[in-house]
Amino acid sequence: xxxxxxxxxxxxxxxxxxxxxxxxxxxxxxxxxxxxxxxxxxxxxxxxxxxxxxxxxxxxxxxxxxxxxxxxxxxxxxxxxxxxxxxxxxxxxxxxxxxxxxxxxxxxxxxxxxxxxxxxxxxxxxxxxxxxxxxxxxxxxxxxxxxxxxxxxxxxxxxxxxxxxxxxxxxxxxxxxxxxxxxxxxxxxxxxxxxxxxxxxxxxxxxxxxxxxxxxxxxxxxxxxxxxxxxxxxxxxxxxxxxxxxxxxxxxxxxxxxxxxxxxxxxxxxxxxxxxxxxxxxxxxxxxxxxxxxxxxxxxxxxxxxxxxxxxxxxxxxxxxxxxxxxxxxxxxxxxxxxxxxxxxxxxxxxxxxxxxxxxxxxxxxxxxxxxxxxxxxxxxxxxxx
Amino acid sequence: xxxxxxxxxxxxxxxxxxxxxxxxxxxxxxxxxxxxxxxxxxxxxxxxxxxxxxxxxxxxxxxxxxxxxxxxxxxxxxxxxxxxxxxxxxxxxxxxxxxxxxxxxxxxxxxxxxxxxxxxxxxxxxxxxxxxxxxxxxxxxxxxxxxxxxxxxxxxxxxxxxxxxxxxxxxxxxxxxxxxxxxxxxxxxxxxxxxxxxxxxxxxxxxxxxxxxxxxxxxxxxxxxxxxxxxxxxxxxxxxxxxxxxxxxxxxxxxxxxxxxxxxxxxxxxxxxxxxxxxxxxxxxxxxxxxxxxxxxxxxxxxxxxxxxxxxxxxxxxxxxxxxxxxxxxxxxxxxxxxxxxxxxxxxxxxxxxxxxxxxxxxxxxxxxxxxxxxxxxxxxxxxxx
Numbered sequence: 001x002x003x004x005x006x007x008x009x010x011x012x013x014x015x016x017x018x019x020x021x022x023x024x025x026x027x028x029x030x031x032x033x034x035x036x037x038x039x040x041x042x043x044x045x046x047x048x049x050x051x052x053x054x055x056x057x058x059x060x061x062x063x064x065x066x067x068x069x070x071x072x073x074x075x076x077x078x079x080x081x082x083x084x085x086x087x088x089x090x091x092x093x094x095x096x097x098x099x100x101x102x103x104x105x106x107x108x109x110x111x112x113x114x115x116x117x118x119x120x121x122x123x124x125x126x127x128x129x130x131x132x133x134x135x136x137x138x139x140x141x142x143x144x145x146x147x148x149x150x151x152x153x154x155x156x157x158x159x160x161x162x163x164x165x166x167x168x169x170x171x172x173x174x175x176x177x178x179x180x181x182x183x184x185x186x187x188x189x190x191x192x193x194x195x196x197x198x199x200x201x202x203x204x205x206x207x208x209x210x211x212x213x214x215x216x217x218x219x220x221x222x223x224x225x226x227x228x229x230x231x232x233x234x235x236x237x238x239x240x241x242x243x244x245x246x247x248x249x250x251x252x253x254x255x256x257x258x259x260x261x262x263x264x265x266x267x268x269x270x271x272x273x274x275x276x277x278x279x280x281x282x283x284x285x286x287x288x289x290x291x292x293x294x295x296x297x298x299x300x301x302x303x304x305x306x307x308x309x310x311x312x313x314x315x316x317x318x319x320x321x322x323x324x325x326x327x328x329x330x331x332x333x334x335x336x337x338x339x340x341x342x343x344x345x346x347x348x349x350x351x352x353x354x355x356x357x358x359x360x361x362x363x364x365x366x367x368x369x370x371x372x373x374x375x376x377x378x379x380x381x382x383x384x385x386x
Numbered sequence: 387x388x389x390x391x392x393x394x395x396x397x398x399x400x401x402x403x404x405x406x407x408x409x410x411x412x413x414x415x416x417x418x419x420x421x422x423x424x425x426x427x428x429x430x431x432x433x434x435x436x437x438x439x440x441x442x443x444x445x446x447x448x449x450x451x452x453x454x455x456x457x458x459x460x461x462x463x464x465x466x467x468x469x470x471x472x473x474x475x476x477x478x479x480x481x482x483x484x485x486x487x488x489x490x491x492x493x494x495x496x497x498x499x500x501x502x503x504x505x506x507x508x509x510x511x512x513x514x515x516x517x518x519x520x521x522x523x524x525x526x527x528x529x530x531x532x533x534x535x536x537x538x539x540x541x542x543x544x545x546x547x548x549x550x551x552x553x554x555x556x557x558x559x560x561x562x563x564x565x566x567x568x569x570x571x572x573x574x575x576x577x578x579x580x581x582x583x584x585x586x587x588x589x590x591x592x593x594x595x596x597x598x599x600x601x602x603x604x605x606x607x608x609x610x611x612x613x614x615x616x617x618x619x620x621x622x623x624x625x626x627x628x629x630x631x632x633x634x635x636x637x638x639x640x641x642x643x644x645x646x647x648x649x650x651x652x653x654x655x656x657x658x659x660x661x662x663x664x665x666x667x668x669x670x671x672x673x674x675x676x677x678x679x680x681x682x683x684x685x686x687x688x689x690x691x692x693x694x695x696x697x698x699x700x701x702x703x704x705x706x707x708x709x710x711x712x713x714x715x716x717x718x719x720x721x722x723x724x725x726x727x728x729x730x731x732x733x734x735x736x737x738x739x740x741x742x743x744x745x746x747x748x749x750x751x752x753x754x755x756x757x758x759x760x761x762x763x764x765x766x767x768x769x770x771x772x
Contacts, residue, residue, distance in 0.1 A: 010450075022483040055485055060446030064396075097408040099441055100598050101626030101648030104490020212486050240487030241653035244660055262487030267627035274630055275661055 001085045001124055002075040004044070005035040006067055007383040010057040013346070017154035019182045020211040022054075024154075029346065030057035030109075031380050034116045036085065038124045040366075047120025048370045048380040049112045052290040052319040053339075053346055054261075058109040066094040066109050084124055087117035088296040103265035107293045114294035115323055115368075123367040129323075130362060133295065133330025144362040146328045148355055149207070149316075150174065150340040153181025153197065161196040168200045171340040174348070175355030178205050178232060178335075185213040187222055194229050203230035212236045212262070215245055220252035227254040233284060236261065241268070247277025258284035261318035264292040266300045273308055280309040284334065288318035289327055302331065321346050322368050322376070329362055336360075345376040387471045387510055388461040390430070391421040392453055393769040396443040397436075399732070403540035405568045406597040408440075410540075415732065416443040416495075417766050420502045422471065424510045426752075433506025434756045434766040435498045438676040438705040439725075439732055440647075444495040452480040452495050470510055473503035474682040489651035493679045500680035501709055501754075509753040515709075516748060519681065519716025530748040532714045534741055535593070535702075536560065536726040539567025539583065547582040554586045557726040560734070561741030564591050564618060564721075571599040573608055580615050589616035598622045598648070601631055606638035613640040619670060622647065627654070633663025644670035647704035650678040652686045659694055666695040670720065674704035675713055688717065707732050708754050708762070715748055722746075731762040 009031050015024045029051035038045040051057060070078075073093045080086040091114040098106065122129040134142040150171035153164055164181065171179045181197050183190040190208070197206050214222055214237045223237060233256040238245045240262035250257055257278065263269050269287050272278065278285075285305065289298040302312060313334040317324045320337040328336040338355075342348025349355065350363050350372040365372045370380055395417050401410045415437035424431040437443060456464075459479045466472040477500040484492065508515040520528035536557035539550055550567065557565045567583050569576040576594070583592050600608055600623045609623060619642040624631045626648035636643055643664065649655050655673050658664065664671075671691065675684040688698060699720040703710045706723040714722040724741075728734025735741065736749050736758040751758045756766055 022485055024483070026483065055488065056451060060450040061491065064446040065442060097410070097412065099408055099648055102441065102490040102650055103627075104488040104492050104650075105447065106490050239653065241489075241651070241657060243657060262485060264488055264490075265627070267625065271627060271629060271657065271661070275657070 001036055001038045001079065001083055003034055003070065003078070003085070004037050006071065007033040007035075008059055008062050008067065009382055010059045011379055013053065017156050019154055019209065020184045020213045027053065028057040029053055030059050030062065030112055031382065032062070032112050032116045033380055033383060034120055036120050036124070038120070040123065040126070045120050045123045047116040047118070047123065048368065049115035049119065049290075049323065050321065050346065050370075050376060050380060051112060052108070052288050054319065055105070055108060055291060058105060058112055061105055061109040062112065066113055069094050069096060070113060084121055085117050087114045087121060087294070090114065090117050091294060091296060101267065103268055103292075107264035107297070108291045111290050111292060111294035114296070115290060118295060119367040119370070126366055128362060128364055128366065129326040129368050130329035133327065139332065142329060142332050144329055145359055146325060146362070147335040147358060148176065148325070148338055148349075148360050149178035149180060149335050149358070150176035151180045151209070151337050152340055153179075155182060155184070161192065164193065165196050165200050168197050172201065174340045174342070175357065176340055177358030178207065180207040180209055180235065180337075183208045183210055183226070185210050185219070185222060187225055190222070191225060191229070194226060194231065198229065198231070204232055207232045207235060207258070209235040210237050212239045214238050214249060215242075219249050223249055223252040227252075231255055233258045235259065235286070243271055243275035243277075247275065250277040250279075256282045256284060258286050258316060260285045260287040263287055266297055266304060269301050270304055273305065273310070280314075284314050284316045285310070286316055286318045288324070290319070290323055295327070298327065298331070322349065322370060322373060325349060325360065325362060326368055343375070345379045349373070387422055387424045387465065387469055389420055389456065389464070389471070390423050392457065393419040393421075394445055394448050394453065395768055396445045397765055399439065403542050405540055405595065406570045406599045413439065414443040415439055416445050416448065416498055417768065418448070418498050418502045419766055419769060420506055422506050422510070424506070426509065426512070431506050431509045433502040433504070433509065434754065435501035435505065435676075435709065436707065436732065436756075436762060436766060437498060438494070438674050440705065441491070441494060441677060444491060444498055447491055447495040448498065452499055455480050455482060456499060470507055471503050473500045473507055473680070476500065476503050477680060477682060487653065489654055489678075493650035493683070494677045497676050497678060497680035500682070501676060504681060505753040505756070512752055514748060514750055514752065515712040515754050516716035519713065525718065528715060528718050530715055531745055532711060532748070533721040533744060534562065534711070534724055534735075534746050535564035535566060535721050535744070536562035537566045537595070537723050538726055541568060541570070547578065550579065551582050551586050554583050558587065560726045560728070561743065562726055563744030564593060566593040566595055566621065566723075569594045569596055569612070571596050571605070571608055573611055576608070577611060577615070580612060580617065584615065584617070590618055593618045593621060593644070595621040596623050598625045600624050600635060601628075605635050609635055609638040613638075617641055619644045621645065621672070629657055629661035629663075633661065636663040636665075642668045642670060644672050644702060646671045646673040649673055652683055652690060655687050656690055659691065659696070666700075670700050670702045671696070672702050672704045674710070676705070676709055681713070684713065684717070708735065708756060708759060711735060711746065711748060712754055729761070731765045735759070
């Protein structure tokens, strides 16, 4: 199995919304398609990957460093003993002569390549990706039915609390039971926002995302006030890399804390677990495999976490869409995050797989199954019409 | 003062050498030139920046995200009250709508832009950059004479200990008194390498760089053995982000430990100081401003460090060349690192400023003074001949 062509493009996903830390006016994402010489029913196997949202596309690094290394590699150096492309070996080739540390854009670029090759490999094996991942771990207990939650409620110019309530209600109507909204880290405004959303979801079915803006005693006051309301968890209370600051804030929250979407490596996640004051029995880790070197690194993260008393159910990967859902099922993780609006290429799930009572059953399509979500597949096949 | 044009290019600096972690076969660096409408003696002021070496050029991110934001900004949003370009404000414009965390390639791209604008600003003021930086802090104690040390002794195919000794000797002949060589983290080979180099430098005038490969009990054994020899310091014993691992290794060293070249932010440096087990009275911090968001972030790092009992003399920035030397003088830091071979664009110092007894006196050229090093200036003026 050899790579025959690679296509990548940057997709504009600009939106007039913001969270507590950034606006999305000029946001982009990368789409990647890797063609192979493997054929199924006469058609070449193509592996796809579509970026996580929020840290801009990875095209620049893909073009400048990683795709040239992949294309220059001997085919044998990318394969396992069976002759299939081994995504882990391919990612190692891409990382040749890269210094340690500095986990920023690079982990997302490497993860995209690895993800497209996992899609291709699972297709070549004729299996859904989650089955391949579970099988690689020798697990027979995994199932294609997973928990999911809806993430919405960004800040939009001129939006009222009624607008927020309508958006949360749309998520419930789409089948989600747990809904997460953005808050600004500001009292008492956030309490009104939370109470408005809770009136729609009911107690325990709302989470809030502070996007890292809390700190010090005012942050502790915010957490004490917000966590007195019946919310499921508070996401990213403080700056991603301020572990000591997080440890202090953690004490002020009566509900679980979720964090990790801005940590892109085992190195950083290990530091979070060592120094962040999180509780292995209740808090949630949201490291996003598609921004953090991919499957191989995520396995290392899970192995370290389990050695420290964490359970896989406490891993709720950030951002998601189809690829993350495959990993949630394949690794037996807690829940997959989704933008509820399936009319977006990066929102919702497969066209024929509705969210029902906060759960979804993955289809039996080979690979990630991008072929089962028409608007996302169109974004991944732009190069076919050229 | 307005930006009128920006030129950037990727310079190949491939070399058949390696350290303990990577090879430099395909290494690149970015060169950046920012033209302004400010004129001195009729010529437009141009600000230059040349990359630090070891983590590849930043051109992709410069072109994809940061230079477009800079060029789209209102001129007034980049200026201070006097109308001069304020590099700190310009860097903030480039960082608009960037999420926190993930300090990898981005800090190097931002730092390059800020560095070129510091060069332009200091030129517009008619002063050497170190004077501008010292003046901004209200310091009158800084001088243009600084300590420097030579960094060489990479691994090269087929090289003998005699070759290493000859290279160290060339550094001494070039005026350096403290010389750093690469080691591999392997016993007893490294001890032979260190003893060979010590025979040239004399006791206390040699440092060694492990490039992050030590860990656990074998790492402790290496440190006990190597630090029994009369070396000045051991650089980067362990993986950059494994603070707990570093804290354990630190106990095994009888000589100071230097580290930080792969930490690119205040966030990460603060974690190093909180969790890395370093000794504020003796160990060395090597965070490289040109890879770590530049002058404004470095000031924040110094402020935090001083609040924790660290002294500026313990800051020895990585990699260096002319820009880092200006910061060492302007901030009153401990020592500037240089590749001793001045025939390289990124080696040595200004053409007319010899290293004498391990010290150098910066010239009275405006800005960084790239105009005083012919081979580096040529690399920065490639666009003039187009």
